Amino acid sequence: MLFCRKWNKGLLVAFLGLVFVAAFIGKAAAQTYEGTIKGVNFQKIPIAVPEFKYMSSEQTQFARDMAQTLANDLDFSGVFRPLDPKGFVEDPQAMGLNAPEIQFPNWKRIGADYLVRGSYQVQGSSVRMEGRLFDVVGQKMIKGKVYDGDIRSWRSMVHDLADEILLALTGERGVFDTKIAYVQSTGNGKEIFYCDFDGSNPVQVTRDNSIALSPNWSRDMSQLAYVSYKDGAPKIYSANVQTGAQTLICNYPGTNISPAWRPGRSELAVTMTKDGNPDIFLVSSSGQILQKLVHGWSINVSPDWSPDGRKLAYVSNESGNPQVYVLDVGSGQKKRITFSGNYNTSPAWSPKGDWIAYSGVAGGNHNIFITRAEGGETKQLTSGGGNNESPSWSPDGRMIAFSSTRQGGPAIWALLVDGTGIKRLTRQGGSQELPDWSARLSR
Amino acid sequence: MRKTMGRVVGVLLVVLLIGITGACSKKQVPSQPGMSGATPGAYGPGAGGPGGMDDARWRELGITTEAEKREFLEKAQAFENQDIYFDYDAYTLTQPAQKVLDEKLAFLKRYPKVKVTVEGHCDERGTTEYNMALGERRANAAYQYLANAGLQGVKLASISFGKERPLATGHDEASWAKNRRAHFAINY
Numbered sequence: 340m341l342f343c344r345k346w347n348k349g350l351l352v353a354f355l356g357l358v359f360v361a362a363f364i365g366k367a368a369a370q371t372y373e374g375t376i377k378g379v380n381f382q383k384i385p386i387a388v389p390e391f392k393y394m395s396s397e398q399t400q401f402a403r404d405m406a407q408t409l410a411n412d413l414d415f416s417g418v419f420r421p422l423d424p425k426g427f428v429e430d431p432q433a434m435g436l437n438a439p440e441i442q443f444p445n446w447k448r449i450g451a452d453y454l455v456r457g458s459y460q461v462q463g464s465s466v467r468m469e470g471r472l473f474d475v476v477g478q479k480m481i482k483g484k485v486y487d488g489d490i491r492s493w494r495s496m497v498h499d500l501a502d503e504i505l506l507a508l509t510g511e512r513g514v515f516d517t518k519i520a521y522v523q524s525t526g527n528g529k530e531i532f533y534c535d536f537d538g539s540n541p542v543q544v545t546r547d548n549s550i551a552l553s554p555n556w557s558r559d560m561s562q563l564a565y566v567s568y569k570d571g572a573p574k575i576y577s578a579n580v581q582t583g584a585q586t587l588i589c590n591y592p593g594t595n596i597s598p599a600w601r602p603g604r605s606e607l608a609v610t611m612t613k614d615g616n617p618d619i620f621l622v623s624s625s626g627q628i629l630q631k632l633v634h635g636w637s638i639n640v641s642p643d644w645s646p647d648g649r650k651l652a653y654v655s656n657e658s659g660n661p662q663v664y665v666l667d668v669g670s671g672q673k674k675r676i677t678f679s680g681n682y683n684t685s686p687a688w689s690p691k692g693d694w695i696a697y698s699g700v701a702g703g704n705h706n707i708f709i710t711r712a713e714g715g716e717t718k719q720l721t722s723g724g725g726n727n728e729s730p731s732w733s734p735d736g737r738m739i740a741f742s743s744t745r746q747g748g749p750a751i752w753a754l755l756v757d758g759t760g761i762k763r764l765t766r767q768g769g770s771q772e773l774p775d776w777s778a779r780l781s782r
Numbered sequence: 783m784r785k786t787m788g789r790v791v792g793v794l795l796v797v798l799l800i801g802i803t804g805a806c807s808k809k810q811v812p813s814q815p816g817m818s819g820a821t822p823g824a825y826g827p828g829a830g831g832p833g834g835m836d837d838a839r840w841r842e843l844g845i846t847t848e849a850e851k852r853e854f855l856e857k858a859q860a861f862e863n864q865d866i867y868f869d870y871d872a873y874t875l876t877q878p879a880q881k882v883l884d885e886k887l888a889f890l891k892r893y894p895k896v897k898v899t900v901e902g903h904c905d906e907r908g909t910t911e912y913n914m915a916l917g918e919r920r921a922n923a924a925y926q927y928l929a930n931a932g933l934q935g936v937k938l939a940s941i942s943f944g945k946e947r948p949l950a951t952g953h954d955e956a957s958w959a960k961n962r963r964a965h966f967a968i969n970y
Contacts, residue, residue, distance in 0.1 A: 568943075593918070594914060594918045596915070597911045612922075638915040641911045654909075656912075660871060661908075684908065772910070
C-alpha cells in the first residue's frame with residue numbers, strides 16, 4: 340500500500356490521447372508505476388470495481404457481468420488486487436459518475452487506491468459503454484473512455500478498458516486482447532486450437548484428423564504455423580486463423596518440425612532433417628530455403644527468435660545432452676547459455692529481449708526457468724508440481740504460459756514472471772500442450 | 783487416460799484393418815498403432831497389412847506357392863514384432879539392438895523387394911520437439927545400419943514419431959524402456 344503510493348509520486352506523463360482512437364472523456368494525466376513487476380516486494384494495487392451503472396432499464400444483468408469481467412482481467416494481470424464488492428458502501432446504481440458526486444472517503448476507507456466507475460446504455464442490439472478510472476486519494480479522474488458497438492462485443496470492450504487501465508497506471512497495456520494457441524488431444528489425434536488470454540473461448544483451427552504440433556503465431560495473428568502428420572511424414576503448414584485455409588510450407592524429405600516466424604519478416608526458422616541431420620534452416624513463407632542457420636552432427640531444434648529477429652535461441656545436444664544456445668544470425672556466432680542440469684529445452688525469448696525462458700529438469704521433473712539472454716543469472720519459477728514445460732511469454736512480458744501436469748493431464752497454466760500468481764487457464768477435456776502466446780492485436 | 787484411449791483406438795484400427803483385409807488368417811499382428819491410428823494407408827497402397835497384396839505383388843517378392851507365402855508371412859510377422867531399444871536420451875545402437883538388426887538384414891536379404899519404414903519413438907519424458915528430433919536420430923541410426931549393409935533393391939524409409947505414439951502407457955521406467963524404440967513396418 341505505502342509502496343504503491345510512493346510510486347504515485349513518480350513520473351507524471353502528460354497524456355493527450357495520442358494512443359487512442361476512441362473518444363476520451365476529459366483530459367488525463369497518467370501516473371506511471373516504474374518497474375511495476377520487477378520489484379521483488381511488489382504489492383498489488385488495490386482497486387474497486389463496483390457494478391456498472393445501467394442508464395436504461397434494458398439488459399441490467401450486464402451491470403454485474405461487466406464489473407466482474409473487468410475485475411477478473413485486472414486480477415489476472417497480477418498488477419491489481421480487486422477488492423471484494425461486499426465491502427462497498429455506495430450503491431452502484433445510485434452513485435454518480437463524476438468526481439464531485441463520488442464519496443471518495445468511503446472508497447479510501449476500504450483500502451482502494453483506485454476506483455473504476457462504469458456505465459452503459461443498451462439500445463436495441465447496440466450498447467454504449469463508458470469507463471472512468473479515478474484516483475481515490477487524489478479524488479480525480481485519471482482516464483475515461485467511451486465505447487459504442489454491438490451488444491455482443493461488450494466483453495472485448497471491457498477487455499480494452501482493462502488494457503487502458505493497465506496502460507494508465509503502469510505505462511504498458513495489458514494482454515486482454517491476446518490469444519494462446521495450443522495443441523489439444525482429440526480422441527486418437529491432436530489438433531491446433533487457440534483460446535483467449537485467460538483460457539476461455541477455445542476455438543479449433545485444424546481438423547486434420549492427425550497429429551498436429553508446435554503452433555506458432557505470425558506477428559499479425561493471421562496465421563498459425565504448425566507441424567502435422569496428415570500427409571504421412573511430419574511437415575510444416577500454415578493455417579489461416581480466420582478461414583482455416585492451409586498452406587504447405589516445408590515438405591522436404593525427412594522430418595520438418597518446430598516452426599518459428601521471424602519478427603518483422605515473412606520468414607521462419609525451422610528444423611529439418613533433409614541433409615541427414617536435424618538442422619535449423621531459415622525459410623521463406625513458401626518454404627524456400629534461404630539459409631542454413633545451425634548444423635552439425637548434433638540435434639538442433641526448437642528455434643525461437645529474439646524480438647529484433649537478429650538472434651535465435653535453440654536447443655542443441657552438441658555437449659552430449661540438450662542445452663539452450665543462442666545464435667547471432669549476422670555473425671554466425673553461437674553461445675551456450677544453460678549449464679545447470681542435463682536437460683534444458685524449449686527456449687522462449689522474452690518480448691523485451693532481456694530473458695530467455697526454458698524448461699529444465701530439476702528435482703526429477705521439468706520446471707520453468709528464466710535466464711539472462713546473454714547468459715548468467717538464472718531463476719527457477721516452478722517447483723514441486725508435475726512436469727512444467729513449453730514456456731511462452733505474454734506479449735507484455737509480465738507472464739509465462741506453459742503446460743503442466745501438476746493437476747493430472749497436461750493443461751495450460753500461467754504464472755507471473757516473479758514466480759507467483761500461478762493459475763490454470765484451460766479446463767477442457769483431454770490434454771492441452773505446447774502453448775504459444777500471440778502478440779497483441781495491432782492498433 | 784488419453785494415452786490409453788489413443789492406444790485402444792490405435793489397436794482397434796489395426797484390428798479393423800486386419801478384419802477388412804481378411805488375409806491374415808489367425809495370426810496375431812503386433813499392436814503397433816504406427817500411422818494407422820491417424821491416417822491409414824498414408825504409406826501408399828496396401829500399408830497396414832499384407833492382405834492388400836495381389837498376385838503381381840507376390841510375384842514381385844519372388845513368392846509363388848502357398849508354402850512360400852506362409853513362410854513369408856511368418857517371417858514378416860517376426861520382423862515387425864521385434865523392435866530395437868535405446869537408452870534414455872540416446873540413439874546409439876546397443877549390442878542387443880545390433881543383433882536384432884542383423885536378423886532384420888537376414889530377412890531383407892531373403893526378400894529384397896520389400897519396402898520398410900523405420901519408425902523412431904521416444905518415451906514420454908522431455909520436450910515434444912526435442913523428442914521428434916531424437917526419434918529421427920533413432921530411426922536414422924537403424925536405417926543407416928541396414929542401408930550400410932549394401933542391400934540391393936530394398937526400399938527403406940524412416941520417420942520419427944517422437945513421443946506421440948507410445949506403446950506402453952505407464953509412467954515408469956518399465957514403460958519408458960518399451961517406448962524408446964525403433965519399430966520396423968513393412969509397407970506391403
